[in-house]
Amino acid sequence: MKLRFGYVLIVVVTIVAFVVAGRNYKATTNAPGTVTIRISHFTIDPHFRSFLDKAGAEYEKRNPGVRIKQLDIPRQVYLQWQRTQIIGEMAPEIMQFAYFNPGVEDMVMHRFAVLDPWVEKPNPYDHREETKTLPWRDTFRDGLNSRDAYSSKLRAYFGIPLIMGGYRFFYNQDMREEKIGGDHPWTFHEFSSLGEQLTGTDIGGAQVMPMASSDYSSYTFFKMLFASMTQSMLFKLDRNYDLKLSGRDTSMGFLEGRWDYHTEEVQAGFRLMRDGAGLMNPGFGQLRKDNGVAEFAQGRALSLGGAHIDISYLKQLADFEIGESGFPVPDQSDPVYGKYVLGPVSELQGSSTLTLGVLRSPLQEQAVDFLQFLTGTDMMALLLKETGWRVAVKDADLGLNLRAGYPDSLYDIFNSRGNILAFGQNRHLLFQRDGGAEMLADKLDEESPSEQRVWLRAQAATLRQTLRQQEAAILARWVLARKQNSSGGEDKTLAEFLRVNNRQETEYRKLNRFMDKHSD
Amino acid sequence: MKHLFAVILSFLMSPLSFQGGEESNAIDAWELMAGFSSGEALRVLEGRPASPEQQLAMATALLGKYPQTPHNVDAAERILLVLLNENVESEYRAAAFYLLGRIAHIFREESLAEAGHYYRQLRQAYPDDQLADSAAVKLALITMTELSPDLSRKKIREELEALAVPMHRSARSDFHYSLAEFYMERGDLRAALERLIKVRELGINRGINKADILIQIGRIADEVGQEDVARLAYEDFMREFPSDTRKYVVQDQIRMMDAEVEP
Numbered sequence: 001m002k003l004r005f006g007y008v009l010i011v012v013v014t015i016v017a018f019v020v021a022g023r024n025y026k027a028t029t030n031a032p033g034t035v036t037i038r039i040s041h042f043t044i045d046p047h048f049r050s051f052l053d054k055a056g057a058e059y060e061k062r063n064p065g066v067r068i069k070q071l072d073i074p075r076q077v078y079l080q081w082q083r084t085q086i087i088g089e090m091a092p093e094i095m096q097f098a099y100f101n102p103g104v105e106d107m108v109m110h111r112f113a114v115l116d117p118w119v120e121k122p123n124p125y126d127h128r129e130e131t132k133t134l135p136w137r138d139t140f141r142d143g144l145n146s147r148d149a150y151s152s153k154l155r156a157y158f159g160i161p162l163i164m165g166g167y168r169f170f171y172n173q174d175m176r177e178e179k180i181g182g183d184h185p186w187t188f189h190e191f192s193s194l195g196e197q198l199t200g201t202d203i204g205g206a207q208v209m210p211m212a213s214s215d216y217s218s219y220t221f222f223k224m225l226f227a228s229m230t231q232s233m234l235f236k237l238d239r240n241y242d243l244k245l246s247g248r249d250t251s252m253g254f255l256e257g258r259w260d261y262h263t264e265e266v267q268a269g270f271r272l273m274r275d276g277a278g279l280m281n282p283g284f285g286q287l288r289k290d291n292g293v294a295e296f297a298q299g300r301a302l303s304l305g306g307a308h309i310d311i312s313y314l315k316q317l318a319d320f321e322i323g324e325s326g327f328p329v330p331d332q333s334d335p336v337y338g339k340y341v342l343g344p345v346s347e348l349q350g351s352s353t354l355t356l357g358v359l360r361s362p363l364q365e366q367a368v369d370f371l372q373f374l375t376g377t378d379m380m381a382l383l384l385k386e387t388g389w390r391v392a393v394k395d396a397d398l399g400l401n402l403r404a405g406y407p408d409s410l411y412d413i414f415n416s417r418g419n420i421l422a423f424g425q426n427r428h429l430l431f432q433r434d435g436g437a438e439m440l441a442d443k444l445d446e447e448s449p450s451e452q453r454v455w456l457r458a459q460a461a462t463l464r465q466t467l468r469q470q471e472a473a474i475l476a477r478w479v480l481a482r483k484q485n486s487s488g489g490e491d492k493t494l495a496e497f498l499r500v501n502n503r504q505e506t507e508y509r510k511l512n513r514f515m516d517k518h519s520d
Numbered sequence: 521m522k523h524l525f526a527v528i529l530s531f532l533m534s535p536l537s538f539q540g541g542e543e544s545n546a547i548d549a550w551e552l553m554a555g556f557s558s559g560e561a562l563r564v565l566e567g568r569p570a571s572p573e574q575q576l577a578m579a580t581a582l583l584g585k586y587p588q589t590p591h592n593v594d595a596a597e598r599i600l601l602v603l604l605n606e607n608v609e610s611e612y613r614a615a616a617f618y619l620l621g622r623i624a625h626i627f628r629e630e631s632l633a634e635a636g637h638y639y640r641q642l643r644q645a646y647p648d649d650q651l652a653d654s655a656a657v658k659l660a661l662i663t664m665t666e667l668s669p670d671l672s673r674k675k676i677r678e679e680l681e682a683l684a685v686p687m688h689r690s691a692r693s694d695f696h697y698s699l700a701e702f703y704m705e706r707g708d709l710r711a712a713l714e715r716l717i718k719v720r721e722l723g724i725n726r727g728i729n730k731a732d733i734l735i736q737i738g739r740i741a742d743e744v745g746q747e748d749v750a751r752l753a754y755e756d757f758m759r760e761f762p763s764d765t766r767k768y769v770v771q772d773q774i775r776m777m778d779a780e781v782e783p
Contacts, residue, residue: 110586114555141763145728156556234769240704241739242732243766343772348765360557404768465588467626469556472584475576475615476553478651482611483547490650495690498654499724502694505626506701509661513705517669 037367038092040071040085042078043354047312051386055379059370066366079104086111091359093367097159098355099147108151108158109469112357113364115157118372119144125376131394136372139393146351160371161352162383163309164390167220167408168347169328170296170314171303173321175208188225188272188337191328192279198302211276212301213284214292220305222273224327224345226411229269231342233259233414234407245410247417248459248511251452254418255518261441261448266414268340270430270437272330277431285428293317309354312387326403344405352392418455422447456515463508470501549577558584572610575603579619583627593627617642618651625658632662643684653691656684657698664702673708693724704740713740713749731761735770747777 039052049072056068071092073081078096085091086107097104097112119137126132131139137157141164144150149159176182180197194210211221234245237253253259259266277284280301284292289306296304297317304314305327314322326347330337356374358367373379380391415423426443429435474497481491549561561581569575579596600616600623607613621638624631639655639662646652660683667679680699686692700715716737719725725733734757741750754774758767 106586109556110559143727238739240701241736241743243735243739243769244732343768346765346768404765406769407765464626464629468588469584469586471619471622471626472553472558472561472580473556475580475619476550478615479550479573479576479612480554490688490690494650495688495724498650499690499694502654502657502691502698505658505661506698509665510701510705513665513669 034067035065035363035366036067036069037094037363037370038069038071039094039356039370040073040078040082040092041096041354041356042073042075043096043309044072044074045309045313045387046316047387048383051383054382054386055374058379059373066370068370083107086359093361093363094356094358094371096355097148097357098353105151108357111359112158113360113368115160115358115368118368119157123372123376125373125378126393127377136375139375140352141392141394142352144352146353146355148355149352159355159357160375161392162354162356162374163352163392165351165353166308166347166390166402167223167305167327168308168311168324169221169303169305169326170311171323171325172296172299172301172318173323175299175302175320176323185325186328187334188228188276188328188330189334192275194302195279206300208299209281209295209301210279210303212292212296212304213281214287214289214295215285216289217292217305218277218280218284220307221276221327223411224305224329224408225272225276226269226414227345227406227408228329229272229337229340230265230410230414231406232340233263233265233410245407245413247413248456250413251418251456252514252518254448254452255456255514261444262438265340267437267441268337269411269414270440272337274430274436285431309387309389312389315388342406344403345408346405347402347408348404354392418452419444419448420451422451453515453519456511460508460511460515463504463511467501467505467508470497470504473497474501546571546573546577549581553577553580553584556584558582559586569599572603572607572612575599575607576612576615576619579603579616583619583623588627593623597623614642614646614649614651617645618655621655621658625662632665636662648687650688650691653686653688654694656686657691657694659683660695660698664698673706673711676703676706676708677711689722690724693719693722696722700736709740709744713737713744713746716740717749728764731757731764731766734760735766738770738773742773742777747780751777 039056041048041052049070052068052070056070059068060066069092082091082095082097083103085095091111095112097108099105120135122133123136123139126134126136126139137144140149140161142161144157144161146159146161149161150157180194186194191210198208198210211217234243237249237258238245239249239252250259261267261270281295292301292304293306293310293314295301297314299320304310306314308324311322311324327345329345330341331344332338332341334341356371358364358371361367374383375393380393383389384391415427422444426440426447429443430437430440474494477491477494477497481494485491545564549564552558552561552564558581561577562585565574565578565581569578579599582592582596582599585592597620600620603610603616604613604620617638621635621642624638625635636659639659642649642655643652643659660680663679663683667676671679680702683695686695696715696718700712700719703709703712703715716733720733720737734753738750738753738757741747741753751774754770757764757770758774761767
């Protein structure tokens with residue numbers, strides 16, 4: 001009797017469990033008004049938040065059974081928050097991610113949906129004649145060829161970007177008209193002499209400086225200054241002749257003795273940075289981005305360096321007209337630095353950013369649909385209107401005249417890849433009263449070699465790990481291709497997987513041979 | 521010893537322990553692995569694998585599971601050896617040879633000889649398989665690793681020219697590109713250029729990879745004094761990739777070549 005009761009109880013409990021599970025499933029997927037697509041990001045800009053709210057409302061109007069919820073998380077805590085959400089299985093359906101955050105690559109690969117099936121087909125929300133029949137991928141300015149959107153290691157798309165990256169030089173247009181005049185972009189030579197014209201312009205007892213003081217503003221300025229001096233190194237260190245210099249190229253070149261921090265062009269870059277530092281208040285490196293923005297918005301500095309997306313909130317904060325241009329770097333006519341300049345520094349940063357990925361979940365189809373909606377014709381126009389940012393899709397008129405030129409990435413490649421610790425710990429030597437380019441170079445040449453080696457070994461380890469991760473996908477593709485293709489011809493997708501694998505293994509073996517030769 | 525263990529393992533893996541529906545489980549598992557979800561694929565493949573396909577799926581999922589552990593690699597190797605020893609007619613043997621080669625080559629890096637052995641077996645038994653073509657590229661990489669750094673350019677060319685070339689065009693393109701990179705590393709730019717031109721002629725590369733090849737041909741041809749070849753490659757690049765961020769620098773290179781030609 002007891003045994004029979006036990007069986008009945010098991011059957012009843014099982015049925016109840018199925019009913020409850022079914023109800024819960026419906027509550028999160030199908031029932032009108034109960035499906036919620038949450039989208040988390042760290043782009044705390046009021047215009048962007050307003051854009052997402054409006055886009056969400058429009059999407060809800062078209063899809064009565066869907067709610068869009070925006071979660072804006074401060075950048076400082078975002079990575080930690082993101083990890084916690086994912087590990088705790090509470091992650092939103094859509095999350096912003098960026099590879100400059102450490103450890104993101106693994107997280108994306110193991111938790112985010114591969115978007116290949118969607119990016120190869122047209123975006124149903126694209127109404128433009130020229131692009132509506134193209135694969136979604138080809139409607140983006142960079143063809144989704146950014147590190148965030150596309151994992152070249154895994155040959156898979158994981159992210160959809162909303163805007164293009166890029167830096168910009170902002171200045172106080174009213175102050176320029178009043179004190180300086182002219183409307184052409186300044187060269188470094190012109191800009192560095194503006195201090196005299198600003199003399200006597202005091203705000204609250206403090207002299208107005210040509211450049212606002214903050215870690216971020218100075219970083220963008222130095223990045224462009226250094227890039228203008230080291231252009232010829234692009235040819236000297238480009239190991240595989242593709243005009244794409246990487247951190248590996250500079251690290252390997254350094255260990256081979258092809259350059260060091262006393263190399264003429266690098267020294268010129270450092271000297272120029274020191275000159276540029278004189279246009280800011282002392283202690284600029286200790287001040288945060290907000291401090292520089294406040295200094296600029298309050299009229300205590302003529303100009304500010306930043307990302308192009310900063311324009312939207314700068315306009316809100318400043319009660320003066322804001323001008324923008326490329327950074328004031330030396331040109332070939334510069335009496336001191338002109339001999340190192342081959343051409344302008346590019347203002348066309350190539351890859352897209354503000355990238356959103358979709359978490360693997362029962363709602364991922366709906367989440368991808370929302371991303372397609374966001375990057376469709378209407379919403380991209382809305383984003384441009386709300387923020388003024390360079391949107392990621394083609395054919396939106398940005399109204400900007402951006403110059404092509406030599407790469408703007410050389411500062412980072414030389415100073416924050418294989419020697420990021422040595423540079424970070426010693427860069428103050430460049431700016432201190434009795435310091436300078438020579439002193440910094442002495443220190444870096446002493447401390448960098450061991451760090452470069454460790455970094456290159458870590459690069460090799462990462463490559464090996466990537467190659468291992470690819471094998472399962474290669475084999476899976478091999479089996480699936482055999483099942484789908486009875487004729488036994490070459491499978492294009494498998495060939496692509498193998499091509500990436502072979503290319504990366506070629507790079508990995510090359511790096512290993514290098515390390516064997518330069519291990520101490 | 522390894523083979524003895526494999527035989528014992530195969531005995532333990534009795535088909536009687538299997539339940540129905542495992543064929544569809546295997547398909548689900550492959551789909552998951554294609555999406556980089558080997559951990560989930562392993563959960564789908566619960567139980568002992570009976571068919572060669574399930575053995576292969578289990579071994580592959582063990583290799584793809586994150587984080588990777590030596591224990592999982594060992595287990596995958598044992599399963600693959602069982603597959604090879606017990607299923608002499610199976611179509612999945614090609615994949616088993618390939619994966620055993622990869623285990624020796626990239627998962628362990630203990631033995632280039634062992635990796636080479638499996639790659640050669642794969643090429644011999646399944647010469648028209650895409651994996652066998654990729655094995656030819658891996659064999660070339662092994663040869664490059666084994667070449668002494670002091671070897672003359674002439675001797676290096678002799679060694680590399682003797683290598684077997686893959687059958688399919690895409691693998692042939694990979695093969696020539698690997699050799700081109702190696703010649704660049706050893707400073708033999710003329711040999712590198714020959715290989716890059718072959719890569720271009722095969723026409724496999726698209727998008728950014730094609731842009732890279734054109735620039736590489738342009739720069740190297742300019743370096744070795746073949747200005748006509750360089751100019752054509754640069755012009756193709758400018759025409760096909762007008763929005764590439766390197767266009768200004770390439771234009772500058774063309775301008776410099778023009779300046780050199782002028783008296």
